[in-house]
Amino acid sequence: MVQMAKGVGVEFNFDTQILTNTFDAHRLTMFAKTQGLMHEMTERILRAYYTESKHIGDHSTLIELAVEVGLNREEVTKMLASTSMSNEVRADEQEASEYGIRSIPFFLVNKKYAISGAQATEVFVESMNSIIDQDGLSKELTEDGQACDEDGCEIPKR
Structure with missing residues (x-):
């Protein structure tokens, strides 16, 4: 590590x-x-x-x-x-x-998808793309970028 x-x-x-x-x-x-x-x-x-x-x-x-x-x-x-x-x-x-979280790092996406442990960038990209596809979310962001805060990020629906 x-x-x-x-x-x-x-x-x-x-x-x-x-x-x-x-x-x-x-x-x-x-x-x-x-x-x-x-x-x-x-x-x-x-x-x-x-x-x-x-x-x-x-x-x-x-x-x-x-x-x-x-x-x-x-x-x-x-x-x-x-x-x-x-x-x-x-x-x-x-x-x-x-949520069954017992260690860090732990990433919970949309309160239903979990990515546990220190992962390579490729694993995160693949996981996020899969989540986007499964949830029918858009990969496009607004011109001024995506707004995120402590409570998460808003991703516009298709």
């Missing part, structure tokens, strides 16, 4: 990784979603964990990462000191359990 990642310009440092409880990192990601920064927060946490070997279970580390992506230090500190966003994380865990 390390070699595959290097091939696409991603660095994994499993040998120096700090294993920890990631619940608060997930709460922070949910908080970032309320501020329109979920993608940025997720990317920053993943880089901190897999590449920089930062302790993402530590509140001070999470606060610094949050500030880096543009979140308010005081709001993040207050959120982490509370139980805020716990219900949202537990709801995600419940939904993952209902």
Whole structure:
């Protein structure tokens, strides 16, 4: 996996990784979603964990990462000191359990097609083309591109 990642310009440092409880990192990601920064927060946490070997279970580390992506230090500190966003994380865990998701990465498309594990680009392309064909979706996108957010992407019907 390390070699595959290097091939696409991603660095994994499993040998120096700090294993920890990631619940608060997930709460922070949910908080970032309320501020329109979920993608940025997720990317920053993943880089901190897999590449920089930062302790993402530590509140001070999470606060610094949050500030880096543009979140308010005081709001993040207050959120982490509370139980805020716990219900949202537990709801995600419940939904993952209902879909039988037990590992990451895991991609759920249209809430019915699953792509599990780190896969080659060709596998994703083939899977997505198959899903598009099966669901009768259009492969054409609008001139300004497709709009996606934390909740997914809208693909126009044929």
